[in-house]
Amino acid sequence: MTEAPGAPIRYVRAAQGRFQRWRWAAVWLTQLLYFGLPWIELDGAPLLQVDLGAQCLRLYHLVLWPQELIYLCCLALSAAGLLFLGGTLVTRPWCGFACPHTVYTELFMWIERRIEGGSSLRRQRDAAPRSVATLARKLAKHGAWLLLAAAIGVTLVGYFTPVRELLRRAPSGWEGFWMGAYATLAYVNAGTMRERYCRFVCPYARFQSVMQDAATRLIRYDAGRGEPRGLRNRKQHARQLGDCLDCTLCVQVCPSGIDIRRGQQYDCIGCAACIDACDQVMARRGLARGLVGYAPSAQRWWRRPRVLGNLALVLAPCLLLAALGMPPPLRVALARERALAPGFDVLENRYQLQLLNRDRRAHRYAVSVLGAQALLLLPPGPLVLEAGAERRLGLAVRLARPAPGPALALRLEVRALDAPGQVASVVATFVPYTRLDPKQN
Numbered sequence: 001m002t003e004a005p006g007a008p009i010r011y012v013r014a015a016q017g018r019f020q021r022w023r024w025a026a027v028w029l030t031q032l033l034y035f036g037l038p039w040i041e042l043d044g045a046p047l048l049q050v051d052l053g054a055q056c057l058r059l060y061h062l063v064l065w066p067q068e069l070i071y072l073c074c075l076a077l078s079a080a081g082l083l084f085l086g087g088t089l090v091t092r093p094w095c096g097f098a099c100p101h102t103v104y105t106e107l108f109m110w111i112e113r114r115i116e117g118g119s120s121l122r123r124q125r126d127a128a129p130r131s132v133a134t135l136a137r138k139l140a141k142h143g144a145w146l147l148l149a150a151a152i153g154v155t156l157v158g159y160f161t162p163v164r165e166l167l168r169r170a171p172s173g174w175e176g177f178w179m180g181a182y183a184t185l186a187y188v189n190a191g192t193m194r195e196r197y198c199r200f201v202c203p204y205a206r207f208q209s210v211m212q213d214a215a216t217r218l219i220r221y222d223a224g225r226g227e228p229r230g231l232r233n234r235k236q237h238a239r240q241l242g243d244c245l246d247c248t249l250c251v252q253v254c255p256s257g258i259d260i261r262r263g264q265q266y267d268c269i270g271c272a273a274c275i276d277a278c279d280q281v282m283a284r285r286g287l288a289r290g291l292v293g294y295a296p297s298a299q300r301w302w303r304r305p306r307v308l309g310n311l312a313l314v315l316a317p318c319l320l321l322a323a324l325g326m327p328p329p330l331r332v333a334l335a336r337e338r339a340l341a342p343g344f345d346v347l348e349n350r351y352q353l354q355l356l357n358r359d360r361r362a363h364r365y366a367v368s369v370l371g372a373q374a375l376l377l378l379p380p381g382p383l384v385l386e387a388g389a390e391r392r393l394g395l396a397v398r399l400a401r402p403a404p405g406p407a408l409a410l411r412l413e414v415r416a417l418d419a420p421g422q423v424a425s426v427v428a429t430f431v432p433y434t435r436l437d438p439k440q441n
């Protein structure tokens with residue numbers, strides 16, 4: 001017995017099989033990453049942090065600022081291409097195995113089965129008159145759901161505020177708001193809405209057909225082998241029944257409650273639970289597996305334009321990132337202001353030097369000029385930049401007055417005194433001009 005279409009799927013039967021083992025492997029992998037990354041610290045700083053105060057993304061020693069938006073855009077485009085590529089090759093692998101909503105729903109359902117029992121037992125208890133034991137089980141289930149949802153919310157904010165600092169003090173207003181909002185979202189979606197969220201809210205299923213082509217491997221029921229349906233016994237051998245026993249297990253294990261025997265439907269999230277359930281029945285009956293399974297691809301992937309286009313969308317941003325290289329920890333920019341003649345035999349050009357320390361640590365810098373016998377005049381005081389700090393300073397370069405002619409090319413070098421590997425240089429244009437009378441200087 002299943003719920004009516006559109007109703008909440010409350011009694012989903014647990015499935016066992018190779019695809020469900022892959023699903024749980026995806027659950028463990030994604031949740032170990034999600035819950036573990038905020039706790040990993042290297043050199044006293046979180047491995048991954050979105051620093052809203054400094055407006056940057058910190059990944060160990062790599063710091064991405066708003067001006068490095070191209071790196072994030074390339075990663076987002078490559079991830080989108082990978083999502084489209086998976087949807088073209090196999091129906092909805094992201095939705096069925098790694099989507100956060102699917103993962104949280106699987107965790108909430110696991111808690112429900114451990115506390116209230118399997119689908120048949122829950123159905124019987126809900127149909128029976130209410131008792132103290134039933135109420136206690138439901139309270140325990142919702143309490144466990146709330147604890148898991150709270151952990152999910154705290155971990156999300158831990159990507160913006162160091163999680164150890166967050167647990168040592170009371171959260172601020174925005175921190176508490178986002179903790180509660182994401183925890184509530186996880187509790188409502190995974191505990192109550194479940195696959196109705198995928199059916200009515202998430203837009204991915206609506207444009208899944210755009211990503212598919214004639215050779216996409218969809219989950220299908222082999223009607224030629226399975227029909228006519230019916231339970232086999234000795235008296236029915238002569239009736240030439242198909243392999244489908246009409247046990248409806250494929251419907252009972254489906255989190256969306258669809259009947260795959262009616263053909264492909266947009267409600268299907270591609271979790272392959274129906275395949276595992278049917279394969280177990282076939283194995284017990286001594287029949288060949290694959291009555292419900294992935295349809296074989298009719299064409300090689302390298303001959304499919306849609307696959308090649310999505311593959312290009314994955315690889316092109318990666319090639320662009322490889323061409324750009326990793327952003328340097330020290331960025332230097334120079335702009336010339338004007339030329340002066342402080343003395344009869346001396347010319348001076350003044351510049352605006354911009355320094356950006358993109359490293360996680362503060363550094364002391366030394367500026368020098370290369371390529372000519374020039375004197376570099378710096379403002380007094382040490383040149384120190386904190387982590388992520390930007391500084392603009394005026395400097396002057398003096399050179400013995402050359403004969404009037406074309407501009408000279410000098411090179412300014414900025415070197416971190418406490419980090420020998422951090423060196424940046426920029427070309428400075430030095431403009432000589434016509435000899436002036438000393439009385440005019």
